[in-house]
Structures are given as structure tokens and as C-alpha cells.
Amino acid sequence: MSIAKNPVLSGFYPDPSICRVGEDYYMVNSSFAYFPGIPVFHSRDLAHWEQIGNALDREEQLPLSGSEISRGIFAPTIRYHEGTYYIITTNVDHGGNFVITAQDPKGPWSVPHYLGDAAEGIDPSLFFDEDGKAYIVNNDAFYVSLSLFTILGNIARGC
Numbered sequence: 001m002s003i004a005k006n007p008v009l010s011g012f013y014p015d016p017s018i019c020r021v022g023e024d025y026y027m028v029n030s031s032f033a034y035f036p037g038i039p040v041f042h043s044r045d046l047a048h049w050e051q052i053g054n055a056l057d058r059e060e061q062l063p064l065s066g067s068e069i070s071r072g073i074f075a076p077t078i079r080y081h082e083g084t085y086y087i088i089t090t091n092v093d094h095g096g097n098f099v100i101t102a103q104d105p106k107g108p109w110s111v112p113h114y115l116g117d118a119a120e121g122i123d124p125s126l127f128f129d130e131d132g133k134a135y136i137v138n139n140d141a142f143y144v145s146l147s148l149f150t151i152l153g154n155i156a157r158g159c
Contacts, residue, residue, distance in 0.1 A: 002047035015075040033072035063094040075123040
């Protein structure tokens, strides 16, 4: 049996978010103004982690022009729902909160779908309800209810 130590991943990996899919765990972290952005890690025991990619690995996904070192990507959250991986996060200087998706956590990840005024603030999280709605919780609002169809439809259209 492996025992996880604190921190579970040493180095520069702030604001961890973990989700479990079957026997696998996936973790993402803030990457601020560094490219590539949002490192994605995999573990089977929560004690041993291996980086499997970066969710923002193409320049068109991650505008950082003029961003100071402590700006950029804040506190991503990773979730899994009905065969799709979701990351919601904030690019504090370029567009605000957005969602990206992938069928495999290794990637490729979609281009960002910016949520605009529907989800202001930072540090968002996603909750998928049984009624088909996805809820966004962050530090600016109690929750925003968006239908899963709206999120998926806009992403599919490239919005």
C-alpha cells in the first residue's frame, strides 16, 4: 500500500484539482503565465504521479501576451462526465473563465470556450447534476446554471 505525503506533488504545482475515473486519478494545477499551460498528471494510488501532458499546449489556446508572471491561468478544475473530460479555469488577463474538453486526458484538448458574463470571478469549479445541468461555482457568484447542452453545443460550434 502506498502512502501519500504532503505535498502529493513536490515542486511548482499550486491549486491542485483531482478527479477519479474508474481506478485512475487525474490532477491539474495552475500554470499562471507559463506555456505550455495546465499540466495534467495521472496516478493509480494518489501517491505516485506522472505528467501525461498539458491541457493548453497550442498557442491559440493560451493567449498570454503582456501577462505578468503571477497572472495567466488560475486554479483549474478537472471533471469527467459521460465520456468527456472537462477543465474549467480562468485566464485572468485574457477572456476570463473558460471550459476546455477532451475525450482522453492526455489530449488533445479543445480550444477554450469563454463563458463571458455568465461566469465572472476566478477559481471556478464544475458540478454535473442528474437533471442534465452543469453548475459553475466560483468566488464571484453562488452558482450559475448552464444546461449541459448549451456548454457542449457551444464547444462543438467552436464558440
